[in-house]
Amino acid sequence: MVHSILAFVYIDPIEGEGKPNPKYIKRINKGIKDAGLPHDYVENSIRKFVPELPFDVTTETADPFYSESNLAHLRRGIAALNSGKGVEREIIEASE
Numbered sequence: 001m002v003h004s005i006l007a008f009v010y011i012d013p014i015e016g017e018g019k020p021n022p023k024y025i026k027r028i029n030k031g032i033k034d035a036g037l038p039h040d041y042v043e044n045s046i047r048k049f050v051p052e053l054p055f056d057v058t059t060e061t062a063d064p065f066y067s068e069s070n071l072a073h074l075r076r077g078i079a080a081l082n083s084g085k086g087v088e089r090e091i092i093e094a095s096e
Contacts, residue, residue, distance in 0.1 A: 006078055020050055027065060029053050 028050045
């Protein structure tokens with residue numbers, strides 16, 4: 001069975017390996033949990049770059065990204081896209 005999902009993707013223009021910004025580690029771990037990725041895949045492909053957190057990210061509320069108001073905004077945006085109200089735009093290169 002094939003299905004599609006809406007996803008936000010960021011592609012870093014810097015090539016090569018680095019360390020994730022600490023403020024993103026919590027979000028990445030929540031995404032891993034929400035996506036239900038296979039344990040072996042997470043351990044073999046992701047954990048070498050993103051450490052597991054010593055607490056459950058779904059119970060922590062310090063990150064404003066997961067505030068109810070922000071999640072409501074994201075849900076409204078997804079609903080608008082799903083109803084055909086989205087606007088396709090070209091990627092704009094950032095100037096230095």
